[in-house]
Amino acid sequence: MAKQLELKNSTFSRYRGLIQSIVLFLVLVIAVLTFNIYTIFLVERNSTQVAAAQQLRGLTQTISRDLYDLKLSQSEDIRSPHIQYTLSQLTLNKDRFNKIVSAFDQGGVIEDSLGAQVSINALEDNQKVSLEQIKLQWHSLNTKLDGYLKVANDINTPALILDQVVDSTQGSSVSIYNHTNSILNELSQASLQQATYLRYLQITAISLAVIYFVVFMFYFVRRLTTSDAEANEARRETTEILDTVKTGLFLLDNDLNIGQQYSKELEQIIGHRDIGGKNFSEILTTMISVDDMDTTQGFIKQLYNPKVKERLIADLNPLARIETTVDDLSGYQRTRFLDFKFSRVYSGKDIIRVLVNVSDITDTVKLEQRLLQEREHNDLQIDMLTTILNTDAALITDFISAVHKHTDTINEILKGSGTSQSELQQKLQKIFREAHNLKGISSSLGLYAFANASNAFEDKVTSLQKEPSLSGDDFLPLAVSLDELIKLTQIIDQLNKRISSSQADGTVQVNVPENINKTTAPLFAFTQNLQQFAQDLAKRQFKQVKLTTQSLEDATPKTSLDEAIRDIAIQVLRNAVVHGIESPSIRLTRQKNQTGHVQIKLHVDSNQVQLTIEDDGQGINYDAIKAKAISSGLYSEKEMESWENRKLLGLLFTPGFSTYNQADDDAGRGVGLDVVKDRVQKLGGKIGIHSQPGQFTRFSFTFPL
Template identity: 40%
Template sequence: MATIPNVDNKRYQGLIISIALFLSLIGALLAFTFYTSNLLERNTALIDQTNQVANSAQAVIKDLFDLDSSYGEDTKSPHIQRVLNRLEQNTTLITSSIAAIEQGGTITDAEGKSYDLPNIDSDAQANIAAANEQWTALEPKIQAYLKDADNVMVPSADELTQAVEQAKTSSLFINDSLDSLTKDVFNSAERQATTIRLIQVLGVAAIFTYFLIFVFFFVRRLRETDAEAFAARRETQEIMETVNTGLFLLDKDLNIGQQHSHALTNIIGTDTLAGENFTNVLRGRISDKDLNTTRQFIEQLYNPRVKEKLVDSLNPLNKVMLHNAHGAEGTDSRYLDFKFSRVYEDKDIARILVNVNDVSDAVYLEQRLEKERSQNDMQIEMLTTILNVNPKIINEFISNTKVHIDKMNNILKNPGSSQFELEGKLKAIYREMHSLKGEASALKLHSFTKIASDAEDKLDVLQNQGKLSGNNFLPLAVHLDDLLSLSNTIETLGERINQAVPKNTSVSKSADATKSAAPRATPASDIQKPKVTVSENPAIHDSAINMAIAGGNDIDLSDESNDDQLSFYRDFAKDIAARQGKQVQLNSQTLAQVAIPAHLKNVVKEISIQLLRNAVVHGIETPAVRQSADKPAVGTIDLEVQGDSRDLIITLQDDGQGIDYDSIRQKLITKGRFSAEAAAQLNQDELLKQLFASGFSTKDQADEDGGRGVGLDIIKAQVKEYDGKLNVNSELGQMTRFTITLPKV
C-alpha cells in the first residue's frame, strides 16, 4: 500500500481559504440566479394571469351577448349548453384569478401546474381593485342568470338582460383596468430583470476579477514553491553527489528508492540501483545465510514493537565482505558497513534509511593491528617461556619442533598411490603434529598449540572423510610454515636474550646430538600390529604390547638436572588439570636420580607427556566424582623412570577411574567401527588394541588436551620404533598403570 505523504496543512491554508471564498462567490451567484429565475417565472405567471383574466372577461361579455341574441332557443341545444358552460367557467376563473392577483396567492394553469403569484405594487393594486369593483357588479348578475338559465320552467330573460346591460357598462372599465395592470406587471418584471442582469454582470465580473487575482497570487506562490523545491532538490542532489557514504531508502518490500547518493554506485559496484530489490543486489555477493538473515533483520526494523537499538545489535551487515559483482570488471571484494535507521511519518515507520560505508581500509588496518598484536602477544608469551623455563628444555623444544616439521615435510613429499598408503601417511602426520602440540602445550606456548590444533582439525576431517587423495594434504604445508616461523622466532628471541652469556658447550653438543640422533618416522605400512597378552589376575588386567624394531644408539649422559624436568612435568599436569576442572599431584622418586641415555631423552619426554595428558584427561576424575567414590579430591599420578644395564623402564600410574572396557565397546559401536554383535564378541585384549588405534578416543568432545585418539597411538608408535615393550595394568575405579620398557642399546 502506498504511503500517504505527511502534508503541512498550514502551508496551504491561504490557498484553501481562497478556493473556499471563490466557490462561495460562485455559489452565491448561482443562488441569486436561481432566486431571480423563480421571481421572473412568477412575474411571467402574473402577466399570463392578467392576460387570461382580460381574455376571460372579453369571453364572458361575448357569451352574454350571444345568449341574449339567441334567447328563445332551446336551452338543451349544444350551442346554448356550450356557451353556458364556457360562461360559467370563465366567471369562476375571473373571480379566482382576481382574488389571487390581488392577494398574491397560488394559481393552477390548465395543465395542472401551480404558480405562486408575486405581490403587486400599489399601482397594480389600484388597477386590480378597479377591475375587481366592476367585476363585483357584473358577477352577481351573471350568477343570477346562470342559476336558472337551463331551466325552461323558470324565465331568465330579465336576469340575462340585466347581466348584458351591466356587461356593457363594466366591460370597458374591466378591460382598461386589466390592460393597465398588465402594463404595470410587465414594467415591474422588466425592472426586476434589468436589476437581475446588472447584479449578475457585477457578480460575474467580481468572480472573474477574484479569479484573476487568485490565479496571479497562486501562480506566484507556485513559482516560489517550485523555486524552493528546485533549490531543495538541487541541495539534495549536491549532497547526494558530494557525500562519501552510500545513502538510500528501503521500503517494506526491500525495494531501493529512486534517489540515492552518487557514492553508492562506487561502493556497491553496480550502476543500476534505483528501484532494484535490495536482496537481488546482494544475492551472490554475500552468503545465502547472511542474505536470509538480512531480510529477517529488516522485517524486524519495520516491527514497531521491536526496539531499534536492540535490533541494531543483530545487524548481519556489520563490516560484511561484499564479493565481486557478477560480470563486473575491476570491482574488488571489499568490506562494507551497513547502518539501518527508521524513517517515521507521524508515528508510523515509513521507510528504512540505509547508510553504507566502505570500511575495507579500516578492516585491513584492524587485521594488520590484530596480527601485530598477536605477534606481540606471541613474543611476550615466548619471552615468558624463555625466562621461566630451563634453556635446555627450550633448546630441546626448538630442536624437536624442527625434527617434527622435517618429518612431516618428508611424509608429505613421499607420494602415496594406494588408499592404505595415504591413510598411513595421514596417521604418521597426525602423530607428529600431536607430539609437537603436546610439548608446546607443556611449555604454555599457546601460539604453537593453536596452529597445531588447527592442523589437527583438518587432519581429523581427512581421517573421517573416507577416501583420500594427495591433494588433501596440500593445506597442511601452510601450518608447517607457520610452525617453523614460530620456532625460528623463539630461537632468535632466545639468542638475543642470551647473546651476552657464553654458550654452554655441553648443552650445544647435546642439542646437536639430539638433532642428529632423532629417529626418522617409519612408514605406516612397515608398522607391525602389536602382540597383546592379558594377565589372568581377576583384579588387575595386565597387558603387554611387545614391539620390535631394529636400532639403537650409544648412551650420552647429559648434565641437565632432572629436577627441572620433574618441575616441568608437574606444571604441565597442573595446567591440564586446571583446564579440565580437576586437581592432581604428580610424584616421582626416581626421575631426578636416573641417567637417561641421550638418544632416549626425547622419546622418554614425549612418552611421558602423552602418558601424563592421558592420565589427567581420561584417568583422574573430577573432585566431586572422586569424593563421591570416597577418594581424595586431589588425584595422584606417579611417574617413575628406572634403569639397569639393559633397559630403561618408564612407569606412570594414576589412582583414577581405570579402563572401562564396556565404555570402549559402546564407543566402538557409536563410531560405527563395529556392529553391536561384533563388539559384544571382543575380549579385553582386542578392546585394548582398539584403545591404542589411531583416531579412537573415549572422550566425547575434542579439545586442546585430548579427544582426538592420537596420544596412545604416538606411544604405541614410539615403543615400536625403539623395539620396546608396553604393559597396561588397570583396575576399574581404582587405578591405571602404564609400564614402558625401552632398550638402552
C-alpha cells in the same frame, strides 16, 4: 484508503523530478538575490566611505582657511563674535577630522555633511598606506592646533604661536589633501568594480535563468512522454538486479510468508530452491535451534508493531552473525556465517512488508578470527621468550633438536608421493602424529606460543581429514604453517644460544642440586618441567593433581630411548590428568583425597628399561570406549557384543579415536596414545595396561637396551 495513498505516492514519485527542478531554480534565484543584496550593501558601504573621504578632504581646506582668517583678524578684539565663531568652527572641524581618521583606521561612527550619524568601516590594508601618511602629517599639526586653542582666548597670547600653526598648516595641508585624494580614488575604484560585478552578476543570472528554463522545458516534456517506457525499464532492471546482487533479498509479510520475488543469490546463501511463497519459519528450521526460532518470530512480529521504534530493537536481532550449516546445492554441507538484516517497508504510515537482507559473511568472520589469532599469537611469543629465560638451557637445546627432527619428518612427508585418497589420508595421519608430539613437548616446557602454533597446525590437518576429496594442493597451507613453526624454533634457538653464552661466561647459573650429575641435569630439569606441566593441565581442567617421579634422572641422556621416555611421559601424563583424575567434588563423593595423584617411575637394569605411569583416578571406562566406537561408526553394536576388555583397549591406540566429547588443546583428537604406540613400536618395546574402575590406571612400557 490504502490505494489512495499508493496513488498519491505514485503521483508524487512521477513528478518528483519536476518539483526538485523548481526547487533548484528557486534556490538559484534566492542565491543570486542574496549575492545581489550583499553586493549592493558593499556598494553602499563604499559610498559612505567615499563621502567620508570627501568630507576629510574638505576639512583640510576648511581648517587652513579658518587659520588664515584668524591670522588676518589679529588686529581685532579677541572677544569679537567673528573671532569666537572662527575659533569654535576650528575646534569643531579639528574634532571631526580626528573622528574620520580614527574611523578609517579602526571603524566607527561619524557625522556626515548633513549632521547625521553614519557608520563606516575601516579601510582595507592596501588603502591604509595613504592613511598612515595623513596620520603622520596630522599628528604634528594637531598638536600645534591643541596648543594654540588652549591660549587662543588669552589677550596676551603672542602672535608668534598662531604664525607657527599657520606655517605648519601650509606644509601639511597639501600633503594631507593629496593623500586624501589617493584614498578617495581607491574607494571610488572599488565602488566602480563592485558595481561592475553587480552588473555582470545580473546579466549572468538572467542568462542562466533563460538557459535553465529552455533545458527545463525540453527535458521534462521529453521525460513525461517517455515515463511509461522508463517504468517498464525500471521493472526489468529490478529483475536484473535481483538476479545479479550478491546478497539475499526478499520480502516478508505479517505471516512470515516470503514474497515471490527475491534475489537469485538467496538460494545459494541459504541452501534452498524455489522459496517464493514459502514460510520463513520452514527455512529457518534447518538453520537455527527451536529457542532461536521462537525469538526470531517474536522479533519479526515486533517489526510490524508501529509503536515499537525500529532502531531501538535492531540490537535485539537474533539472526545477526549466526553460524549455521547449509547445503551448498551441490550435495555438501558447509559451515557458514550469515547476517540477516530486517528493515520495514512502508506505504504511507502503514508497515506493509519487512525487507530481509541476508549476507554471507563467512570470509569476513574468518578474517577477523585470523587477525585475532595472529594478535594472540604475537602476545604468546612474548610469553614464550619469557619462559625460555626461566628454563634450563640444555633442556631447551634438546627441545630444539627434537623439533628439528619432527619438522624434518613432516617436511619429508609433505614432499612424499601419493595420489590416491588413502595415501593422502595416511600422509595426514603421519603429519598429525608428528605435530602432536611437537605440541606435547612444547606444552611440557611451558612454551605455550609454540604449543598454540602446533595446535593450529593440528586444526588444519583435522580440517583436511574431514574433506571428502583431497589433492596435493590441499597440503600447501600445511607447508606455510610448518614454516611458521620453523621460524618460531629459530627464535627459540637464537635466544637459547645467547643464554648458553651467558652461562659459559658465568653470568647465569642453572639451579641444579649438587647430588645431580651434570650429565643428567637436563633430565632433572625435565622432571621439574613435568611438575609444572601437570599443574598447568590440572588448572585448565579445573582439577587438583600431585605428581611424583622416581628415577627419571637415571635414563641415559641424549639417546633415542631418552627422547621416547620423555614423549611417552608427556602424552600419558596428559591422558591421566584429563581422562583419569576426577574433579575434586567427584573425588570427595568417592571418599578420595580431592587432589589426584600421578606417579611416574623409571627402572633401569642391564637388559631393559621399564617406565610406569599410574594415576589414582576413575580407571578406564570400557563402556564409554564401546559407545564411542559405535557412535563414530567404526563398528556396529552387534560386532562388538563379544569384545573383551583387552580388545577394547586396543581402540585407545587407534589414530583419531578418543572418548573425550569435545576436542581442545589438551585432549579429544585421538592422537596421544597413537603417538605412544608409534614410539614404543619403533624401539621394539612392549605396552602393559592395568586398570581398576574407580581406583587407578597403570601404563607400563618396557624397552630392551
